[in-house]
Amino acid sequence: MRQKISVNVNGVPRENEVEPRLLLVQYLRESLNLTGTHIGCDTGQCGACTVLLDGQAVKSCMVLAVQANGAQVRTVESLASGDAYHPVQQAFWDLHGLQCGFCTPGFLMATVSLLQRNPNPTDAEIREQLEGNLCRCTGYQNIVAAVRSAAEKMRAAPAASPTPMPAGAGGE
Amino acid sequence: MSVTRLFGASVKRREDPRLITGRGAYTDDIKLPGMLHMAVLRSPYGHARIKAIDTAKAKAHPGVRAVYTGADLLGRMNPIPCAWLIPDSDLKVPAYHALAKDTVRFTGDGVAMVIADDPATARDALDLIDVDYEPLPVVTSQEQAAATGAPQLHDDAPGNLAFHWKFAHGDVDAAFRDAEVVVKHRFVQQRLVPNAMEPRSAVASWNPGAEELLIYNTTQNPHIARFLTAVTTSIPENKIRYIARDVGGGFGSKIPFYPGDALAVFASKDLGLPVKWTEDRRENYVATIHGRDQITEVEMAAKRDGTMTGLRVKALSNMGAYLSTAAPGVPTWLFALIVPGCYTIQNYACDVFGYFTNTTPTDAYRGAGRPEAAFLIERMADLLAAEVKMDPVEIRRKNFIPADAFPYTTAGTLSYDSGNYQAALDKALAMVDYAGLRQKQAELRQQGRYLGIGLSTYVEVCGLAPSAAAGAMGFQGGLWEPATVRVLATGKVVVLTGTNPHGQGEETTFAQMVGDMLGVPVEDVDVVHGDTGAIPMGWGTYGSRTTAVGGTAIYKATVKVIEKAKKLAAHLLEASPDDLEFEQGSFRVKGSPGKAKTIQEIALMANVAWNMPEGMEPGLEESTFHDPTNFTFPFGTHICVVEVDADTGEVKIERYIAVDDVGVVINPMIVDGQVHGGVAQGIGQALYEHAIYDEGGNLITGSMMDYTVPNATQIPTIETARTETPCPHNLTGVKGVGETGTIASTQAVVNAVVDALSPLGISDIEMPLTPERVWRAMRAAQASAAPTGQP
């Protein structure tokens, strides 16, 4: 039995009929063609699928699409506004926080959430709070550096922190 | 030629904008009209005969388009080939069917496949296939496989022996006869799971009209995949186009050609529609290759003064159930030749036995044979040091190939082209304050604390490879690399490379190099890889070869472009080519600075070809095929400092120093990143990772829950530094850095832990050095020491 859901994804209201067992990550990737959110394990271990659900970082392979009914979802596609990258994106680029890039969208979203909770984390806190995101390429060192740098920039220019939600980032 | 501006600069990666915005093009992101989805039914048994398969219910399931079993493929698909046929080793290559014919030989072996309208339906239908299995006895370790009476996997491989490969140099028997000291040890290189974060995926699309195959695939080497697809499916090679643009990590696991790839192609061709197959992580654990899994018995002959004189190695390698694409070359050539390491040992013998077992096939995993070699020799150096009561630093200095001895032919018959092992060691010792640390270690020991310092002075062989060497080793291919550099009418540059970087950053590195040489902005240079439709040939990215081999090819092609441009410039400036100088993108007549043409102006004329010198062809495009004359030999010293918790056995890495010599560095930021990631994987092996099978052949560490892929809290900060000894035999001086970190690091960690615990009389602990294993080793050592009253 398909169920109707309404979800606001990256500022765009969506209405779809979905299978009850459809995962949120599959909904994003398959139904909305937002392929920036990746599937590294689909069992909640790797964090590649991390998105913001009503502002909280969640692993979208652990959430059913129907559970997102009525919620706000933000994916990596919404981070930049026009040509301006989110400070977290910018820091990952500046400091070589990615190699193959497969884990990166998950790290970016987890970092946005982390810095909302804790705008001035220590390196140890960064490492602990990103424990749920795995990267096989970078050894994490430049990821930690990027998070630290993004935190500094966002503290220095708080206006930049709440990223505007562009209407055109809805995919499809 | 001025190569100064970009070459050597930490230019930010041009790969990143698409990857940080979610606009990458990984294979699973691809959607084609009419695309169907494939799922593979995999054996739940380690070893079983298939008595019957009933697919009727699956076929009748709504949304299912087709179901195939091994019987459906017979005569229509060739077995998955092995492409490294090591000579003189009695190599056996049993048929590896994409779907088992009558026997399954590992959990994960393919039994049937379902093609359906969506992935969930395909997976659901797998449950509707009835397979009647007759379980057979299982053997999972190479030592069991070698035993008499062991269950046999293949009729054509008696004793489960896949090969026995031998190597010897010098007078090994004499070295042992004359030895004043002999140190013996048995090492276990545990099995690892590569765990690239992107699972494998293929989207195969057969065009029945043109009779052409387009396939998107997560491969490190699209041209090899194209060739092996042709061999397996009988689709002509010139009718196959592979695209692998963004690949989410590989570490060797995306070198092989897999049954899943072949099956997607088969189904697409059979049904005339695109077919996508993306493995899930559980499938990745059992159906994508594993790495390492080698047991070695090592003997080292030496003099009392610490001089190493001979080395004997017997290695038992677990090949898994079948021979994967490059598998036989990994524990033989890639391992054995570099075992003597940085040392002047000239008497060396190595016997490698490869065994079939009821496990996932093993193949190249980051470093591929060389981490095993570096581990072995660097652990033996420490064991010898302990035996003759020398400091680990001194034993290394004593046996190093001296800096003035290069080029040096080793007992592994490699010709090390350059090196300065002392310099890297000295630099690392200074960074870590070795003397001060030893002092501190002594003080902490007084307090019952266990600080350990581990060294790894490694050398590796990479930049694979001179094609003649590849051929002599039985690799069924060359390892040269082509390049095309094309300057368009607008002055924009296209670089085609047959390598396929997937995280290593060569879209940037190569653009830096070409931009510098041509004097054009780096933004104007586009590097194209991962498309066999655009790039005529190539051997791919692995073996730290991309920049050293592929980059050198690009360098040569760029030099040719400049030569042609210069002739055209001379024509247009009415000057002799000899009177022109080329600097920062302009050809100038020497002595008359006003007379000049930019490379963009030359490119425009070359492309419109209105006014060309007599006999010059239009276009500004050159191709080359670079075949290296030797391997490259990066080296360095890694030092790991650990403290072991006396109560819990937990190992804490206090400092990690990596001094590497990878030759000339084009982009230091990227090189550091490669070292970080490589070291993290080496630490992963030392401390955390272990693929374990139970007696029935089930992989009990078959998920990210049960197999530890290190997270951010488990990897320390890595302090990197470099010495720079340019590679003397290629034009760039580059050696390669993709594997150094992994090759160098594992033994540094283990040596550190053993050093920490040496007061307890501990001389080895088998990897991974989990708290439990370390704790048990400490308890056992204390128990056996207790009667004498010594702590």
Ligand code: FES
């Ligand atoms: S895909 Fe969701 S945690 Fe791995």
Ligand code: FES
């Ligand atoms: S960048 Fe490749 S997994 Fe993180």
